[in-house]
Amino acid sequence: MGGGWGAWHWAEGQRDPPVQAAALTRTAAQDWQTLQTFGPRPVGDAGHDRALDWLAGQFRALGYRVTGEPVTLERPYDRGGTLKVGALSVPAAALYGSRGGEQEGRLVRVKAGASSEGMEALGLRGQIALTTCQEWDGDEVGWSELVERATQAGALGLVLVQNCAVQQVQRVPATPLPLVQISAEAGARVLPLAGQPAQLTSQVEVRRVKGQNLIAARAGANPEVLFGAHVDSVNGSPGANDNASGVLAVLEAARQAARTPLAERTWFVLFDAEEDGLVGSRTFVDAHRYPLRQTRAMLNLDMVGVDAEPLGVAAHAELRPLAKRVRPGIRVFVDEPARRRETFGRSMNAGGSSDHVPFIAWGVRTVFIHRGLDDNYHAASDDTLSPALVREAGAFAVKLARAALAAPWTPDEPCEGFKSEGC
Template sequence: MSRRRRPLPTRPPRPVWTWLLPLLLVPLAVWGGIYWLNRPQNPPVQSGARARTVEQDWAQLRSFGPRPAGTPGHDQAASWLAAQLRALGYRVTEQPVELSRPFDEGSTLEVAGQRFEGAALYGSSGGEQTARLLRVPADASPELLEKLGAQSRLIVAPCGRLPWAEIADRVVRAGAAGLVLADLCPRGALQKLGNEPLPMVALRGEAARKVLKLSGQTATLRSDVTMRRVQGRNLIAARVGSAPQVLVGAHYDTVNDTVGANDNASGVLAVVDAARRVAGTALAEQLWFVLFDAEEDGLVGSRAFVRTYSPSLRGTRTMLNLDMVGVAARSLGVASDASELISAARAAHPPLRVFEDTLASSRVTFGRTLVFRGRSDHVSFKALGLRTLFLHRGLDAQYHAPGDAHLDPALVRETAEVVLVLTREVLRGPWTPRPPCGLTGRDCHY
């Protein structure tokens, strides 16, 4: 009788997950390590940045020269400001801002065998026209222009009390071929025209005096003005993960031919000083500091910011806008459409002057016109339904002029201090978040 043989038991096949899981964990671990190494982090607060003064900041910012968007001085200033805010422990996001700006490529007047170099009036479209020169008074009325036969002539007018935009508008309505402005007045504010379709050029000094005597001569006016797309940037400084309970902002660009001490290096320096004072404190976690670009070109930067960051602003209690706070044209004042903010401002700093910001703009939404009052970047936030407070010391004599080259650091420091006291007052006060406006804007309350 033979022994019965039983088959030996076999090991069951290894489950797939036992070898697949480690393979899956390896890339996850690698990804996690990469994320950990590259996660957003707050830069360290540098002692040298905290020790800087407003005077030092202004000396550096002034060295870059005028700061219109698209110019070397503008780009140098933006890079330096971003570096200063990073050195204070804030993560700086640089938001691209694209816009078109006019550039004068050269303007000349040729008459009686002479060639005069001039500058295109800001807002004129350029072009070339040949016609007889006609001298008119600085304040020539439309009726006088018609009586003098301004149609199809190159108008020569001295500067006077009439705004350049008004002179240009009357020249266009009279059917003239162009305008030569003999600018012999003291160098005053930059006067922007309203996108006039004719060549319009300013002459200064001896050239202006000579041309005023050449009325009746045939002349050729050439003005090469090009519109260029330029790249600007908003600078958004905030602690990682922070929500903007209060947003403090100022624009850092300038108009042409000025370093913009009061308009608006003063506001920029006050924002930087406020950021410096709270660097490394709990209050810094509740604030966003934003330096806007291209305010002088129509609030382009702040409008771009609002379009992109509006979801992040639903919990924002107020936006504080600082513009022209470094020259004591008047005492520091505030303007707001929110009465509770005015009360908070008075409680925070009783000497504050309250003023009306009356310049109006509007938006049409589904057939409804909404009017927002203001002359600076806070207007963009009003359109979002956000409470705003505008801090301003009034227009000084060098507004938009080459002479805007001086500011008072003590006034800048005072503004920064008021901003922080006011911020604490706003954070202590009652506040109800407003719901999103919705697609049509019909649910917004301004």
């Protein structure tokens, strides 16, 4: 049945912690007031670990036993870099995810929205791409795609002038080339030198770090419904909307479920390392495939604390009618034309990049609950959320969970005996 299932039940005989009356009356506003004091929460940072400890305590106070599931991964850390053009030398910082390197070549000015063929036509092959954030306004090209287009065009490196009004952090492929950003001030000195030979150096250290998923549940509870949200943030960001809002919505759901029958049929899971490629949710699914056979709905809450768009869902076809019944007029992503801002790695029904995706791959019915990307997405300025919107999202998820439990359901059984993978 898998080592994860055994690890979860190692203390099956233990009793649930008592419900503390004060925990039942706490509010999302009080929770956020505490959680924000820990600062950014990337895996490996002290604020991340303090947040996990505090959250575990909150679930225990609500009467749930909490198990920490180890999540290990490698994360890159910038160790500085330099861009030299003639007599000019400016500091450069590695784009998150890149592995650094040292290259020489001519600086070729490119637009981030240009195709790889268009970049190559500019003579980028064997040279260093130079671009700016401002050119993204009319063409929503993410950093990952920008890097892929530039490398397909033969670039040996990339320099991004960070002159955006809001400076985001986005993960790029682990390409063994110098992929860096420089400040707007440095960019103002470098841009006029496009076409000249340059030397680009970027040093990156890759460290193995440890995080953990938090699994909160009553003793003996099966995950017939699973509430989930990712607890980590990107480097340097307080991660208010992305994704303290989802974490606090899950905590609100756990509060509403406490001392009710829903608590006996539910797991509440905070996934780690979502921002590093869904590492925590993939770890969880791999370790708990057997109990997930009983899961009627996995509800993933991500970015629900800022009203960028009306509350919406990307839901399994069998759960979509329930969502519409619970909240008439709810925005359903799959029913709408794709929007560039909204589909930027988040709201695609089966191919987005949030923690519901590994569950879809295992055949679990999922509902992705989301309010769209706000202007401070993945930025140091993501420091504000609305407790009222958090409560609203948590309450909607609880109503949807109860509807899913009440509705007829026949689980899929792709396994034949115990011969198939995962059985």
